[in-house]
Amino acid sequence: MMKVAVISDIHANRHAFEAVLEAVANSDASELWCLGDLVGYGAEPDSCVELARNHAAVCLAGNHDLAVVGELPLDEFSRGASLAAQWTVEVMRQDNLAFLASLRPEGQEGTIGLYHASPRDPVWEYVLSALLAELCLDSQAQRIGLIGHSHVALSFVREEGALTTGEPRRAGTQLDISSGEWLLNPGSVGQPRDGDPRASWLMLDLDEMSVSFMRTEYDVAGAAGAIRAARLPDSLAERLEYGQ
């Protein structure tokens, strides 16, 4: 039996990451795959990188991870994201930075494609419309792709002979992915942007070929307090409370 817990966009939110790891430990998942953005925005980058090093069988690099290791220029980021990235570089341990530098924004596990952002542009593209998803499926080598980056839990599917459709997915939704072409986004562990502040993740059942969208409550006030204590922009703390 092979079930995989899929996570993305942890964003240095240790409180959220620990809560999800506990939920995963209490599930029947045998592996954890991470689609990137371990750091950026949040206040505990070292803890989050260490948790990923200890628990993730697979880990991609996200655009924020690439920024802190100097592989992406900071002027492509918003002001808040850029300030947080500069702060992150200053506080992080060298061995954890070296781990981030070893990661790539795309990969493949068995027949499943893994991309931080999209199959066309694994670093930057936000796949939030069916039209864009259609173009991404055209360039995707695998039938099923896992994507992160948008911080919105969602699925897109293209059944044989049909146009791509898709929608945001709420906690508890289960989907049969045994046919059709798919893009699946687990949402964000550390900074959800779909109006539900709970940490978001995905359970992928590779035997049944099904997925379940999961949410886990965590100490949002603790994570917001850590951001304020680090003197990062207050908006980064506030948005956690609204899930935006």
Ligand code: ZN
């Ligand atoms: Zn992200």
